[in-house]
Structures are given as structure tokens and as C-alpha cells.
Amino acid sequence: MMRRAALLALSLLLVPLGAAHTAAAHVVLRDSSDTLSSVLHINPDDDPIAGQEALMVFDLQASTVKANDSFVSVEIAGPQSNESFEVSAEESGNIPVRYTFQRQGAYTITLTIRTSSQIYTFQHTQYVTRGVSGESAEEQNHPWAEAGFVASISVFAILMVVGLRYRREIHRKSVM
Amino acid sequence: MLEPNKNLPLSHNSRFYILCASFALSIGIASLLRLTIISDQLYLIRLEQIYGVVALIYWYIALILSPLSSAVGKERLRHSLFARRAIGVSAAYFAVLHGSVALFGQLGGLSAIGSLPGRFSFALYAGLFAIIILLIMAATSFDKVVRRMTYPRWKLLHRLVYAAGIAVLIHIWLIGTHAVYTWVQLIVLALLSALFALESWRISGALAHKYPSLSQRDTRVAIAITLWLLLTIIVAAIPGIFTSYHGAHALVLAGGNIL
Numbered sequence: 099m100m101r102r103a104a105l106l107a108l109s110l111l112l113v114p115l116g117a118a119h120t121a122a123a124h125v126v127l128r129d130s131s132d133t134l135s136s137v138l139h140i141n142p143d144d145d146p147i148a149g150q151e152a153l154m155v156f157d158l159q160a161s162t163v164k165a166n167d168s169f170v171s172v173e174i175a176g177p178q179s180n181e182s183f184e185v186s187a188e189e190s191g192n193i194p195v196r197y198t199f200q201r202q203g204a205y206t207i208t209l210t211i212r213t214s215s216q217i218y219t220f221q222h223t224q225y226v227t228r229g230v231s232g233e234s235a236e237e238q239n240h241p242w243a244e245a246g247f248v249a250s251i252s253v254f255a256i257l258m259v260v261g262l263r264y265r266r267e268i269h270r271k272s273v274m
Numbered sequence: 275m276l277e278p279n280k281n282l283p284l285s286h287n288s289r290f291y292i293l294c295a296s297f298a299l300s301i302g303i304a305s306l307l308r309l310t311i312i313s314d315q316l317y318l319i320r321l322e323q324i325y326g327v328v329a330l331i332y333w334y335i336a337l338i339l340s341p342l343s344s345a346v347g348k349e350r351l352r353h354s355l356f357a358r359r360a361i362g363v364s365a366a367y368f369a370v371l372h373g374s375v376a377l378f379g380q381l382g383g384l385s386a387i388g389s390l391p392g393r394f395s396f397a398l399y400a401g402l403f404a405i406i407i408l409l410i411m412a413a414t415s416f417d418k419v420v421r422r423m424t425y426p427r428w429k430l431l432h433r434l435v436y437a438a439g440i441a442v443l444i445h446i447w448l449i450g451t452h453a454v455y456t457w458v459q460l461i462v463l464a465l466l467s468a469l470f471a472l473e474s475w476r477i478s479g480a481l482a483h484k485y486p487s488l489s490q491r492d493t494r495v496a497i498a499i500t501l502w503l504l505l506t507i508i509v510a511a512i513p514g515i516f517t518s519y520h521g522a523h524a525l526v527l528a529g530g531n532i533l
Contacts, residue, residue, distance in 0.1 A: 124449070125315055126381045126390070135389035139520075144319050144451075157391060225313035243308035250302030257291050257298070264285045272288035273352040 127156075129218040134158065136209070136220055148202045148229030156193040156209055156220070169212040177203035187211070199226045288353065289360035296364035299328070300371055318379040322372055323451065329368035330442075333408075334465060336362040337435065341472035344479060359415045366408035373405050393519050397448035400441040407438035440508075447512050449519045466509055467502075474501035 125138040137157040146152035172195055173182040179200060187193045199205060209220040261268065284290040303324055311317040339358050343351040377384065377398075387395050411432055414420070420428045452458050478497040482489040488497065 124380070124394070124451075125319075126386050128382075128389075135386065137391065137394065145316055223315075225316065227312055238312065240308045243305040246301045246305035247309065250298040250305060253294060253298035254302075257294055260285060261291050267286040268288050268291075269353070271282055271286045272356050274348070274355045 125222065127220045127222055129220050131216075131218070133216075134218050138220075138222060140224070145228060146199050146224065146226050148199045148226050148231075150229060151196055151198045154195045154197065154207070156195070158187070158191040158193065158211075167213055171210050171212075172197075173208040173210070174205055175208075176205040177201060199224075199229075201230050202226050202228070288357045292357055292360035292364060296332075296360075296367060300325070300368065303328070315380075318375055322375040322380055325368050325372035325375060329365050329372055332361050332365035332368060333442075334469070336365055337439070338469050338472065341469070341476040344476040345472055362408075363412045363415060366405070366412035369405045369408050373401060391519070393448060393517070397445050397519065400448070401445040404438040404441040404445065407434050407441075411435060443509060443512055444516060447518055448516055451520070453518065454520050467506060470502050470505040470509075471498075474498040474505065477501055 125140070125144075127136045127138055128134070129136070139153075139155040139157065140146060141153040141155075168187055169184070170187050170193055171182060171184050173180070174197060176199065185193055185195050193209065203226060205224045205226060207222045207224055209222075211218040304321060307317055307320050307324070311320060336358050339351060339354050339361075343355055348355065377386075381387070381390075387398055390398070411434070414423065414428060414431060423431070446453050446462075453462075475498045478488075478494045478501065481497060482494050488494065
């Protein structure tokens, strides 16, 4: 009886494991008039691969933009290209866009939504740093990060040295 | 926290080393990611994700130590049990970092919560609830506080960790970006199952101690298995009750405007 119940519980746990997707985090964008927000999901792994298809989903508040009452267009300006096209919004408020970034580099993605009453414009800069090489993104210096990395390694080293020096005392005294 | 007895200098206190190492780890992670990721946005996303995972690892270790010590004997784990408070404080520290990066870095501040989709903001509030509980526990982890509160009250307060655990599971399930991977789900399932099994065994032992009529081995095993099943079913029910934010996008992933 117990074994059956255990198997049932395990099978229940396995139910949600069926669907395998790739991960996508969230970037919150505000439109230029600061009246509407959108959550942007970028697949795969928030980090598109040049030469492979990426999926961008703009998640808008469904009540604000009606699918049948709006004209949606996307412009993607990259290092060597500038493309503009019309896309369709779904009833849920999602605007999915599939696009293949040709080369690595910085791309400016502009989403424009024209409703009967207002125009909303969202802009996002997307760096593509994987896949087909192209113009490498501008190298940035972060002195604080270099200092922070050295400092953290130094702290670990000091802790190890001091910890080893007092290991017997720690072993003897740090007990419940 | 760092004064289990007044004669114990910091250099002899394992908690001091854990807290310093946790602080250095947080700086090291932030620095290394900044040096390797060009995009500011991707940097914040990865930083938030890694801080969250580190917080979970610390929390899991802090949670499992107590039931594990019941199973293998407190004497064997006496050093780990002593260090547990520092591990718990480190979990709270990384959880705060995770929440701060997500809220102020990735999302752009408190005002952004109001404009997020309902399921998304609900998940954020669940995470916030868990962070508050962790902070309360960290703030009350000093010996002086334990003495002032009295141990039974302190213990009762720290039982809130289970409510926080459920809130975190909901938070991760709803908006955890890597919760969609099957291998991640399997690892989490295995780890939670192990934790539940040990916790159930400990509770059944406590019941047997309190009620001698339950002290027969078969009865204790039956109680432990029932509790383990109950806990696993609660976890299994979360996906059924709450549709994942990313799961809701599954249809979008299947279709989309192809260009």
C-alpha cells in the first residue's frame, strides 16, 4: 500500500517534467512616453547566438493593446543591417518575434505599437556575443571589477592561511 | 552570531570564516561576471541568477543539517551544526543580493512591480516574503537574542522557514528561468525528496519520543513514509495550482512571427 502511494506521489511529481523548453529571463522595458511597460524575453538563455534563430517575446498588458486594434512593427538595426517588419500581437498581449542575428555585435531593437489613440515605442539594445563572429562589441574597462576580483581571491587566500594556522582551535572550539 | 561564548576569538570561530568567505564570494562573483560579460543587461541577469542559486545552496545546507544530524547522530555533525547559523545568515545575505539585483538592477526599481503582469508580480511578492523571513531569522540568530526570546519561542519563530520554503518554491516555479529545464527539475526533485525523507524521519522520531505508543519501529516507519508522501504531494501540487510564467509562454514558443 505504502509502495503504491509512493509510486503515485513520484508519478505526480514527474507530470510537470514533461515539457522541456529553453530558459529566458526578463528585461523590463518602458515605452518612450513612460506610460506602458513590457517584459521582454529573449531565447535562448537571454543571450542570442549569431546565425541561429532567436525568439523575442514582448509581454504587454493585454488590456492596453488589443490584438485587433493595433499595428505593431519591429525595427532591428545591427552593425551591417537595418530591417523593419510588421508583426502581430496575440490576444494575450504577447508579441512574439523570431529573428536570426546574422553576426555578433550590438543591435538596437525598436518595437512600435500604433493603436487608434496612441503610439508606443520601446527600444532595447541587444548585444550578440555568441555564434558567427562579426564586429566585436566595444571592450569596456571595469577597474572596480578587476580590483574586486583580486580582493576576493586575496580574502580567500588569507582566510585559508589563517584557518589552517588555527585549525586545531577551530576543530576543538567551534562545536555545538 | 559570532559569540557562542565570550572566550572564543574570531580566529577560532568557524562562523567567522564562513561569513567572510560568503562576502568575498559575492564580490568575486560580481567582479568575474562583470569582467566576462559585455552587455549590462545580461550581466545583471546572470548576477541575479547566480546569487539566487548560491542563496538556495546555502539555505538547503542549513535546512538539511538538522534532520541529517537526527539520522546520523549529532556528535558526528557537531562542527556543521555549530556552523549552521553562519550558513543561514549567508543564505539571507545572498537572497537579499539576489532580490536587490533583480528589483533595482534588472527591473528598474520598486515602481516597476506595479506594471508587471499579475503572475510575475505575485512571484516577486512570494520571493520578497521569503527574504523577509530569512532576514528575521538572520537577525535573531545571535545567542543574546535566543536567550532573551527563550529557546522554545525562538524555535517556534524559526519554524517560519518552512513557510518561506513554500514561498520560494512558488517563486522559483513561477519565474525561475531555468526551472523549465528537465534536468534542473530532476535535481530539485531529488534534493527535496532527500530533505523530506530526512525531515519525516526526524518528526516521526520526535512523535515516538512524545507518544510511546508510536515508538514501534513499523509505526515510526509508516509515519515517516506518510509524512514524506504528504510533503512530496504538496510540492507536486505547486505546478498544478500555479501556471508557470514561462509555461504560459509555451504556446508563443511554439508559434511566433518568423522572420
